């Protein structure tokens with residue numbers, strides 16, 4: 287086994303090899319262009335959608351969004367509820383709210399800023415996203431480091447610590463390889479991580495930057511990246527009530543703008559945290575409630591279990607303040623609430 291110091295440092299020749307591999311093997315993705323500059327709107331939209339989500343999950347959303355709102359000005363003019371409903375299922379709803387705020391900020395100033403620094407000032411655009419847009423849409427020599435790139439570099443260097451705690455070393459290593467075509471280089475690193483240097487089965491035999499790779503030389507690339515110790519997830523509980531009218535509609539309300547699933551539709555119920563002492567104190571009204579079972583949903587920092595109750599009610603059922611009766615399919619429910627409603631309707635048979 288060779289040591290870390292025995293392998294040469296990645297440099298410009300490796301960047302060139304990576305670009306030449308990218309020219310032959312790049313993924314065809316709907317937000318990419320082969321010739322000329324990418325549209326900053328499409329790059330920005332795809333990058334926001336791709337945060338914490340897979341390419342396969344994003345593609346249909348991206349295509350729907352760009353068909354319905356082909357430019358940032360179209361998106362800026364959209365109703366909040368329409369955008370939240372179109373986003374439903376992608377998760378991380380704060381991103382959808384920031385998406386709209388950002389579209390409106392860009393429409394108000396007339397165009398996307400063209401530098402990383404200018405982009406960084408937009409709502410919901412952080413270090414990574416500003417670097418990615420600056421490189422891909424505007425050709426700025428920005429170092430773009432996402433989870434895929436962290437993994438590739440952690441292996442190239444056989445980093446003995448989690449890549450997040452060696453940020454400068456990771457960035458310096460990417461910068462050492464990046465000498466031309468910043469946008470293509472950023473996308474090449476992403477593609478390499480997604481298709482060759484994958485988390486569980488890196489295909490080192492096909493890798494264009496295998497030569498300086500310390501992890502490959504050691505013979506066990508999947509030892510990297512070294513993982514940070516995880517904090518245990520919190521456990522939350524709660525109850526959800528789904529009254530179903532004879533016309534098939536259910537009662538929903540909007541969650542507060544701030545916080546988890548902010549601004550999204552939800553079923554009536556308790557706050558999430560400790561199990562409620564009296565579940566029925568959180569029902570929208572008195573009804574012949576029947577237990578429909580539990581639904582468990584995993585958020586980044588917590589696991590939530592909701593006990594679901596369902597009741598059939600007449601068309602004259604009360605509408606509590608803030609409530610709306612809607613067909614389930616038209617309610618723009620996030621994934622958790624879809625599971626709640628499915629559980630409730632399933633219990634009715």
Ligand code: SF4
Pocket residue numbers: 438441442482483484488489490491493494495496497499500501502507
């Ligand atoms: S040689 Fe293997 S481990 Fe190293 S970067 Fe390439 S695919 Fe990843």
